[in-house]
Amino acid sequence: MQKETRNIGYFFDTCDGGNGAAEAIFTDFPKFTAAAYALASECGCDMGCSRCLHSTACPQQNELLLKDVGLFLLEVISQAALNSQNSSSIFGG
Ligand SMILES: [Zn+2]
Numbered sequence: 001m002q003k004e005t006r007n008i009g010y011f012f013d014t015c016d017g018g019n020g021a022a023e024a025i026f027t028d029f030p031k032f033t034a035a036a037y038a039l040a041s042e043c044g045c046d047m048g049c050s051r052c053l054h055s056t057a058c059p060q061q062n063e064l065l066l067k068d069v070g071l072f073l074l075e076v077i078s079q080a081a082l083n084s085q086n087s088s089s090i091f092g093g
Pocket of ligand 1: 043044045046048049050051052053
């Protein structure tokens with residue numbers, strides 16, 4: 001039996017009724033990931049900050065955040081999104 005190797009990410013907005021962000025991410029994921037990577041990689045901070053990688057909802061106040069790991073993950077996800085743009089859906093297709 002082959003082990004399941006897919007990874008699943010969830011995007012949602014917390015505005016009552018939604019603000020359209022989750023839908024926009026779903027319909028244009030490669031553009032979203034490229035923009036996220038550019039924003040984080042071009043930020044002048046060393047450890048991540050509220051401008052690039054911090055989440056105001058983080059229960060650990062982002063203390064465990066490693067910017068280098070975040071950049072690595074954003075780069076891998078961005079490349080995977082671009083590679084799958086013209087093939088099957090990255091959302092499980
Ligand atoms: Zn930053």
